[in-house]
Amino acid sequence: MFSRRSIFLILFAWLGSFAPAMAAEGGHDHLPAHAEEVLHLGPFVITNSMLVVWIVAGLIILVAQAATKNLQLIPSGLQNAVEWLVEGLYVFLEGILGPHLVKRTFWFFGTIFVLILFTNWAGLFPGIGTIGWSLSGSGVDPHDTFRPFFRGANADLNMTAAMAFTFAILWFYWAITENGLKGFLAHIFAPKGKFGGVMMVLMIVVFLFVGVLEVVSILFRPVALSFRLYGNIFAGENILENMMMVVGDKKWLAWLPPIPFYFMELLVGLIQALVFTLLTSVFLKLICDHGDHHDEEHHH
Amino acid sequence: MIPFLDLLAVEPHAVAEGDGGVVGEILRTFKVDWPFFISQCVSFLIVAVLLKKFAFGPIQNMLEQRKSRIAEGEEKLKRIEQQLAESEATTAAAIAKANEEATRLIQEARDSAAALSESKAQEAVAQAQSILAKAEAAAKAEREQIAAELKKEFGRLVTATTAQVTGKVLSDDDMRRINDEALAKVEA
DSSP, X not given: OOOHHHHHHHHHHHHHHHHHXXXXXXXXOSOOSSOOEEEEETTXXXXXXXXXXXXXXXXXXXXHHHHHHSOOSSOOHHHHHHHXXXXXXXXXXXXXXXXXXXXXXXXXXXXXXXXXXXXXXXXXXTXXXXXXXXXXXXXXOTTBXXXXXXXXXXXXXXXXXXXXXXXXXXXXXXXXXXXXXXXXXXXXXXXXXXXXXXXXXXXXXXXXXXXXXHHHHHHHHHHHHHHHHHHHHHHHHHHHHHHHHTTTTOGGGTTSTTHHXXXXXXXXXXXXXXXXXXXXXXXXXHHHOHHHHHHHHHHO | XXXXXXXXXXXXXXXXXXXXXXXXXXXXXXXXXXXXXXXXXXXXXXXXXXXXXXXXXXXXXXXXXHHHHHHHHHHHHHHHHHHHHHHHHHHHHHHHHHHHXXXXXXXXXXXHXXXXXXXXXXXXXXXXXXXXXXXXXXXXXXXXXXXXXXXXXXXXXXXXXHHHHHOSOOOHHHHHHHHHHHHHHHXX
């Protein structure tokens, strides 16, 4: 599949990518917990994690365009691979959300999964977090004088929070448009089941309380989603960074200890993309499930 | 070494005294502030819209097209199967009808052959009988003719003999009488 020459080139580039980190002696003694500003565009801050998102998104678009450029009735090569990924994801989400909801929301969940997956894997590429520039002058933290151009996109809480809060807003929109405002509120606060008399009054009080708890849970979902993804990816990056440092002064051997963890991070990248996509889709299904039960009851 | 681990090690009361409490400290540690967060939200929305338009859009269209093509193919296949079944049923009905017709024709042919055979046999019998009757009639006529000739010859011989024996010339009445008497004696 790969020629011997290309394998050597990849290995050389990978080993070469450690050079800036090694060269930045004393300037980058830990991985910062947050993304760093690369430049300012008016009120907008461009961070090193944002650059990775754009590069990955650009590559995804390029691949999608290349795959759909010369469509064949019987797909092969890139078209086949892309179709396999998208169709597999669509069928997977259809199993959770149902045919109606998946048609409406696939663009979002597809984006979330593909973007998280490929940005996680892109974070493992040589040069991410190691190629950058040195800061100098007054006001610069002497322990943090190195600024990488790129940073693992999901090792930035702002990025994971942006995805989680965007989902939260879309969740409200989809939930209300699917159930109606009355149905949406009823889904959260109304008693489930058939009760009468005193039991009904009691159940209204109980379900109101349960509804309040549900609202708290709904409000905390984006926070939990953000920290879960960020924590896992940032921890992975920290492990890789620290593994390079365990060799101490033998820096020529720094490439060896992280290798097993690269395989683990490949898996973590996939699992975290799946977890985020699964949780968000299940949250949406839970709130939109109301109508289906009514249908089922009618059928019964 | 790592700020957020340092943060976890901080005593709660010490954090609470800081600006914004625990939440403020968390937000500062992870640098979650409005400019960064809003920029990331805008960036993510742009990326999501671009991916929807240029990545998922074309691929989904392609898959939709294929799905509709497959559905059309399946529909066509169903129609063809239905037509085939109908055609098979029609063929089977036609074969059954043809079989029935053939059976009927064979039966009719058999009946007709039997009738023809009967009629031909009867005809043959009739012909044979007619031939027999004719033969019998011919034999009878021949016999009668021979008998008449014999009678005539016998009469002539009797009259000739009688005329020679008696020496007289016999009249026609004598000859007829002598013949009749002689014939009556022979026939008796």
